[in-house]
Amino acid sequence: MSRPEHTAPPEIFYNESEATKYTQNSRIMQIQADMTTRALELLSLPPDEPCYLLDIGCGSGLSGEVLEVEGHVWVGLDISEAMLDVANEREVEGDLFLHDIGHGLGFRPGTFDGCISVSVLQWLCNADRSSHVPKRRLARFFTTLYSSLTRGGRAVFQFYPENPDQVELIVSSAMVAGFTGGLVVDYPNSTRAKKYFLVLFAGSPDNSSQPLPQALGTDLPQGTEPSQIVNASAGRRPRPEKRGKGQKRKSVKDRDYIMRKKELNKRRGKDVPLDSKYTGRKRSGRF
Amino acid sequence: MRLITHNMLQCPVKGCSKDNFPLRIEDAEIENADADFNPQFLKRMLDRIAWGALVQTSFSLGVAKLPESPGDPNDDEFLQTLHHVLLETRVKEGRMVCNGCGHVYPIREGIPNMLLQENEV
Ligand SMILES: C[S@@+](CC[C@H](N)C(=O)[O-])C[C@H]1O[C@@H](n2cnc3c(N)ncnc32)[C@H](O)[C@@H]1O
Numbered sequence: 001m002s003r004p005e006h007t008a009p010p011e012i013f014y015n016e017s018e019a020t021k022y023t024q025n026s027r028i029m030q031i032q033a034d035m036t037t038r039a040l041e042l043l044s045l046p047p048d049e050p051c052y053l054l055d056i057g058c059g060s061g062l063s064g065e066v067l068e069v070e071g072h073v074w075v076g077l078d079i080s081e082a083m084l085d086v087a088n089e090r091e092v093e094g095d096l097f098l099h100d101i102g103h104g105l106g107f108r109p110g111t112f113d114g115c116i117s118v119s120v121l122q123w124l125c126n127a128d129r130s131s132h133v134p135k136r137r138l139a140r141f142f143t144t145l146y147s148s149l150t151r152g153g154r155a156v157f158q159f160y161p162e163n164p165d166q167v168e169l170i171v172s173s174a175m176v177a178g179f180t181g182g183l184v185v186d187y188p189n190s191t192r193a194k195k196y197f198l199v200l201f202a203g204s205p206d207n208s209s210q211p212l213p214q215a216l217g218t219d220l221p222q223g224t225e226p227s228q229i230v231n232a233s234a235g236r237r238p239r240p241e242k243r244g245k246g247q248k249r250k251s252v253k254d255r256d257y258i259m260r261k262k263e264l265n266k267r268r269g270k271d272v273p274l275d276s277k278y279t280g281r282k283r284s285g286r287f
Numbered sequence: 288m289r290l291i292t293h294n295m296l297q298c299p300v301k302g303c304s305k306d307n308f309p310l311r312i313e314d315a316e317i318e319n320a321d322a323d324f325n326p327q328f329l330k331r332m333l334d335r336i337a338w339g340a341l342v343q344t345s346f347s348l349g350v351a352k353l354p355e356s357p358g359d360p361n362d363d364e365f366l367q368t369l370h371h372v373l374l375e376t377r378v379k380e381g382r383m384v385c386n387g388c389g390h391v392y393p394i395r396e397g398i399p400n401m402l403l404q405e406n407e408v
């Protein structure tokens with residue numbers, strides 16, 4: 001199967017029909033949400049603390065919605081207008097920007113508590129214009145991302161590397177920009193469930209070095225295809241990660257998640273009629 | 288775009304490092320959208336807000352009167368005002384202009400267009 005990055009630049013590939021496909025296919029939606037949930041877990045934010053987060057390549061807001069359900073405030077960047085228009089129609093809460101991340105980010109130093117990115121980074125390895133040099137675009141991206149994070153902030157990218165050279169290019173660009181960290185590969189022995197996460201640390205608050213989080217499913221033998229782990233959050237029962245002292249794991253419970261999602265949708269007036277002035281989002285006061 | 292995020296934005300044009308913040312908002316159409324009041328989040332963000340820029344921006348948009356310097360984070364009335372300015376006030380249409388390099392970032396349907404020309408990066 002050809003990789004989308006080889007067919008067209010992202011702003012062309014993610015056109016209106018691709019954008020609507022994304023939010024009408026419940027399987028895609030579930031997969032993106034599951035990977036976001038895992039990325040958020042790898043961010044290991046302070047428990048029960050609403051944070052200010054960046055979503056790189058936010059698309060139609062599938063990843064961002066997981067962040068808002070968890071109580072975070074988010075900002076999303078994407079190069080595709082069609083994807084952002086769908087995000088707007090779905091009334092996501094995050095702030096959306098039309099932006100090419102290969103041009104670097106425009107945020108003041110120490111803006112975000114953390115950053116996630118789901119299924120995007122492989123796009124930066126492409127040269128879609130004669131002026132594009134992937135190495136330079138990656139460098140500019142990671143350097144500006146580093147400075148926009150608070151000290152000790154993390155960035156977690158789920159991505160689909162095409163080959164080991166791409167992994168090497170991406171990881172080394174991130175390290176040159178000042179990040180520490182590396183790759184966490186979940187279910188490494190399964191072709192279907194295997195997922196790559198680049199976990200980056202923008203320094204640490206006390207200058208200590210931070211260990212990489214534990215990958216999932218590393219104990220499964222070669223060739224196992226546990227069907228239940230394809231839907232990661234439904235099937236996977238992560239082993240407790242080793243934590244620093246005093247830190248409690250905040251697990252994302254499936255039922256909890258759905259309840260909050262339902263509540264969120266209800267608040268936005270999705271399945272309930274707009275019968276009260278408190279239902280849905282009230283917009284007023286323009287001038 | 289909520290004003291909290293405008294307060295974090297600086298001009299991304301390469302080499303633009305003088306007067307690159309805050310981006311001046313022009314011809315704005317403002318929209319108010321209710322958001323859950325979250326004092327914990329506001330307190331967390333208080334240190335990160337560039338106060339002078341926020342006062343200036345909210346004044347120029349005629350949004351709310353903010354004190355010259357940040358109020359007491361345990362004062363509920365102050366937090367409510369801050370909440371309204373930062374999280375319930377959105378710029379829907381208009382443009383942002385960099386005072387340093389003059390780059391214009393148009394805003395359509397609440398989405399600022401931050402795309403740059405290749406010679407700006
Ligand atoms: C597979 S979609 C994922 C969207 C979203 N994160 C999700 O999980 O549903 C990949 C997104 O990356 C965006 N993208 C690709 N290259 C980009 C670039 N250089 N700058 C910003 N966004 C980019 C595309 O426009 C597309 O919306």
Ligand SMILES: [Zn+2]
Nearest residue numbers: 298303385388
């Ligand atoms: Zn500028």
